[in-house]
Amino acid sequence: MKRTLLFVLTLSGLSAVSTNIIKEYHYVSDSKTWADAQSYCRENFDDLATINNEDENVKLMSVSQSTTGNAWIGLYDNFETWKWALGDTDINNEFSYWKTDNPNVNHAPESCTVMEKSGRWNDIQCFSQRHAVCYHEPGHTKYILVRTLMTWHEAVAFCRSKYTDIASVRNLSENNQISPLLSGNTWIGLHRKTWPYWSDKSPNIFTKWATDHPHEARFKLKFQSEADLNDPAVQQQILEQLHAKLEKHGVADFKLRWTQTDGLTFHKEKKTKE
Numbered sequence: 001m002k003r004t005l006l007f008v009l010t011l012s013g014l015s016a017v018s019t020n021i022i023k024e025y026h027y028v029s030d031s032k033t034w035a036d037a038q039s040y041c042r043e044n045f046d047d048l049a050t051i052n053n054e055d056e057n058v059k060l061m062s063v064s065q066s067t068t069g070n071a072w073i074g075l076y077d078n079f080e081t082w083k084w085a086l087g088d089t090d091i092n093n094e095f096s097y098w099k100t101d102n103p104n105v106n107h108a109p110e111s112c113t114v115m116e117k118s119g120r121w122n123d124i125q126c127f128s129q130r131h132a133v134c135y136h137e138p139g140h141t142k143y144i145l146v147r148t149l150m151t152w153h154e155a156v157a158f159c160r161s162k163y164t165d166i167a168s169v170r171n172l173s174e175n176n177q178i179s180p181l182l183s184g185n186t187w188i189g190l191h192r193k194t195w196p197y198w199s200d201k202s203p204n205i206f207t208k209w210a211t212d213h214p215h216e217a218r219f220k221l222k223f224q225s226e227a228d229l230n231d232p233a234v235q236q237q238i239l240e241q242l243h244a245k246l247e248k249h250g251v252a253d254f255k256l257r258w259t260q261t262d263g264l265t266f267h268k269e270k271k272t273k274e
């Protein structure tokens with residue numbers, strides 16, 4: 001994927017007696033992938049643009065007033081930054097037991113982890129409802145299965161309120177202690193922070209996402225109904241029911257809307273002759 005513009009960051013105002021950093025943004029009219037844009041900026045300037053506050057965002061936008069279209073900046077998502085909720089520096093982050101084709105980088109919102117009954121790990125969306133495995137340091141039983149459906153963040157809060165924390169897995173031995181407790185996909189403490197850094201390695205402390213970003217999910221639905229599904233009133237009722245169902249399962253801060261092709265939201269399937 002390419003964008004026709006990119007924003008470049010240069011730094012000035014640095015001296016032995018001053019730590020003030022003055023950022024200058026430059027617009028480069030060139031078509032590049034994000035990785036190529038990053039290399040170009042580092043070779044010819046300092047880096048792709050970093051934006052830490054609203055003032056810097058306004059300053060960057062002023063550079064592009066005479067341009068149209070999208071432009072690369074330095075913010076990126078890192079699918080390799082997995083860590084354990086326990087935050088223990090002694091935890092072996094080199095040990096992993098992922099299921100084949102996981103973690104799935106093609107599904108960006110999947111940033112929390114369940115352990116399957118087989119013991120393998122699978123990344124899924126954090127607002128999914130699953131049982132959880134808690135870790136209890138002083139107890140005779142080290143791992144406790146909680147048979148209450150919760151989101152990942154709810155599971156972390158529950159384990160910390162009742163026990164030590166949600167389970168972390170440091171090695172295969174601990175993995176094998178947990179898996180026999182399970183009857184299905186169950187939360188463990190492995191997770192990742194999405195969009196954590198800028199290209200210059202600074203942490204992401206400011207965002208100003210457009211509506212439906214960074215992750216807009218699209219679903220194709222199939223209905224069996226005698227109602228006119230292209231009637232706006234019927235579509236509104238369906239959206240309200242879907243909204244209520246998602247909220248019931250712990251999904252928050254989301255919007256639902258229909259998309260159309262050929263002027264219609266729903267299309268009748270043609271029955272094939274047997």
